[in-house]
Every structure is written in structure tokens, then in C-alpha cells.
Amino acid sequence: MKKLFRNIGAAALMALCALPAMAQLSSDGFYRFRNAQYTSDYISIANDLFNYTTCISTAGGGLGQFALWDPSGARARALECAGKYLATDIHMIEDAECIYPADVIYAFKASTNPYDNGYNLIGQGTSLLTLTTGTYPGSTYVEFSELYINIVKESGTDENTLYSASIELKSSNYSAANLGVRYFVDDNGTFAINTSKTATNAKWYVEPVAHFNVKPEVEYLGKYYTTIKVPFDFQLSENVLNAYSISGISDDGVLAYEVVASTGGTVPAGMPVVLECSSPNAADCQLIPLTEPRFTDPDLNATSDAPRADNGPTFSDNMLAGTYYCNTDGTITFTRKSGTGTFNANNRELSTGKYVIGITESGKLGFVPAAPLMDVMPANKAWLTIAGEFPWEAAPVHSTGDVNHDGKTSIKDVTALVNYLLSKTGEICTICADVNGDEDITIKDVTMLINLILTNGGSEE
Secondary structure, three states: OOOOOOOOOHHHHHOOOEOOOOOOOOOOEEEEEEEOOOOOEEEEEOOOOOOHHHHHHHHOOOHHHOOOOOOOOHHHHHHHHHHHHHHHHEEEEEOOOOOOHHHOEEEEEOOOOOOOOEEEEEEOOEEHHHHOOEEEEOOOEEEEOOOOEEEEEEEOOHHHOEEEEEEEEOOOOOHHHOOEEEEEEEEOOEEEEEOOOOOHHHOEEEEEEOOEEOOOOEEEOOEEEEEEOOOOOEEEOOOEEEEEEEEEEOOOOEEEEEEEEEOOOEEOOOOOEEEEEOOOOHHHOEEEEOOOOOOOOOOOOOOOOOOOOOOOOOOOOOOOEEOOOOEOOOEEEEEEOOEEEEEEOOEOOEOOOOEEEEEOOOOOEEEEEOOOOOOEOOOOOEEEOOOEEOOOOOOOOOOOOOOOOOOOOEHHHHHHHHHHHHHOOOOOOHHHHOOOOOOOOOHHHHHHHHHHHHHHOOEOO
């Protein structure tokens, strides 16, 4: 099976986070770019490794091989390497729930000229212009700059508008190093570049983003929690109650916290926070991006190493740390003149020594060891480097038979359980209602509950 959500209609997907009746690229703003052939695949920024020294020197054999007639195939090798770098930095992901900040991308138009279709796509602390800007410092100094993404309307109107997206990998001062125009495609779930824009997988829907969703990970005292770090200011919607920073920890492991924002408030760009939600459903817990994301400016002096992401400002009163990337592509190989070569495509935070949101051994909300629960830290998450608990009241004890969860077992619990079995409605403690422990709630539990009350002297109070 190719992918789980490939059969979901475009309208159903757009309803999750896009602005209605406005699904086209009309101005600077937040968008998601969805492939027309694989309808749940979105472009996401996953890394920041692109490097011209490797492409031209290691893969291509050096500029001396880049003659106009290219007898050694240097351009093809360099282009293959560039394509693999782009596929490392850009991933195709399925995101029907609109919960991944990596596919929420800010499109910035390069010019006010209506005939200029160049855009910079910004996200995860970097941008495509940043990634594709650099130099090759050989005997002939070669610059690659102003490589905006050309996004052109191909067909359709409104939400059915289709676009092509391409980049011209060219040098600004040495034409022999030009690698030509390449179109963005979704190659069966992997980002790739191609010489043609005719196939359906080279066409893109552009969905303006009104909000994105967060998926809570932990329930505690009837509220739901997760952590997040994104490179833009965002506003909390009505079901996102609070965003907390961690300002300290006591000797006995109690966390000191600060409210960064409450419902309707704004969390600043780059700040890792704990989110408190009133619903466990991602679609209810919406965050509204507000400002152009922070990102590293393109650097023509970047030669040996890829430009690194701007991880945002330092918040000295916040102990939480966070990451924008979790790229586990591993080692990428490419063909070069002398055979094969490799580069390390990983850009991730190992989970060793980190603590993530969870329920502690004492039953409270806090930060628990990430390992062995996870090997690497997911993108856009936050963590602590020390364990701790929030100073909130302990979670209620689930007492067998206390169906209505009032702290005692009585005939009222029998009534609540019978009503639940007859109508499947009403709020009950399902763990408490499974009196016989068979992981099912049936009339057998009513019988055992009555026996329990009679044996233990339960009352109607």
C-alpha cells in the first residue's frame, strides 16, 4: 500500500487548516504546498545541509571538469549530488491533520514585479534561498546566489489552481558551473528534481494556512499537554489554555513555571513551551502563525559547511530547550568521478540525557526520561535536561467501583453504571466501572459492584 491517506479528497484536507475559497498563491504569507498526484504529500523543510563544495568538488571532480561540452559528465554528477542534498533538506510528509510545523511554510515574493514569480520559502529557521546560496572556493571563485524558487500557475482556478515550482541552479559569475532548471516533484513519497513539469507529480496545490493543529501527548487532571518550538510568533486559540516556560527547579524536583501566554495570547518565535489544551483532539487545538519566521540569512561566505539554522533567541529565564529538525536519512551516497562518496545526512538530537513531558512515577505531570521511549527527539519539540514535576495537585485515584467518580462507592454508582449500559451516555470513570477486571463493561460488572457494596457496607451517601 503506497500511503494511508492518498485517497482523501482535496476538499477534506483543506478544511483542516486552510483559508476557505482562497487556495492559491496571492501574497506573502503562510502556505502549505501539496502535491497534485499524491494528495496528502506536503513539502516540509527537514534539514539545512546543501553544500556546493561537495557538489562541485567531491561529486563533480572540480571546476576543471565543467567544460561546456562536459566530456566527463561532471555536471550530471554534481546535479545528482545537488538533488540528493535537496531531498535531504526537503521531505515529503503526509499531514492530513495539519499538525507538523515543518510543512507550514512562509512564501516571500522576491519582487513587486507581477511578472517575477520568484519566491523564498521560509521555515524551520532556514529558507530555500539560504540553503542554495554559497560559494565554491576553487582556483575560480564561483558564487551561487539569488536562487529564488520560481512558482508559476499552470492551470485551474481557486482551490483547483495548480502550480509548478522550479529552481535554476546557476552560478552568478561562472556559466560553466550552471546546472540548469529543475522542477520540484514528488517521486513516490520522496522529494526530487526533474527536467520536466508535465507529469502530475510536478504540479502543486498551494493552501493558505489560517492555523495549524497540535496533538496533545499526555492527559493529566482532565487537561492535555504537549511541547512545541517553532520559528514564528503564534497565537493560542480558544482550546489552548496556556503556554508555560520552565523557570527553575527545586532540590526536590518541583518545577517552577511561568505563564508565557493564555488563550488568545502570543508565544514569541523560537521559544520552547509546554502547551496546555482543553481537548485531546488535534483539530480542536489550533495555533495561529502571526509573523514571518526567523531564519538564517543567506551567506555567500559559507563554503565548507552548510548554513546552519537560526535556532532563535536565547530565553535566559526558560530552562526548556528545543529543536527544529529530526532528520534520520542516514548516510547518502552519490556517484563521483572516482567512484562513490558519502555525506552524513543526519541532523537530529539524540534523546540520551533529555526529559520529555509525561507522567512521573509519583503520578504527576512532569518531565520523564526520553530514553528508552525514543531514540531521537522529534522535530519542533521541547525538553529538559533534568527530571521534574509540576507543583499541581496529584491526579485523582481511580477506585474500583467508584463509577461516578465522587470519591466513594455507593448505590449511586450502580445507578450510573446501569444508565451507562442502557444508553452508552453519561460521564463515568471507565476504569472504575470495570469491576471484574476483564477490560469490558457489561452487566457482569453491575452484579459484582452490588456484591462489592454489600460486602464492604457501602452507603447511599
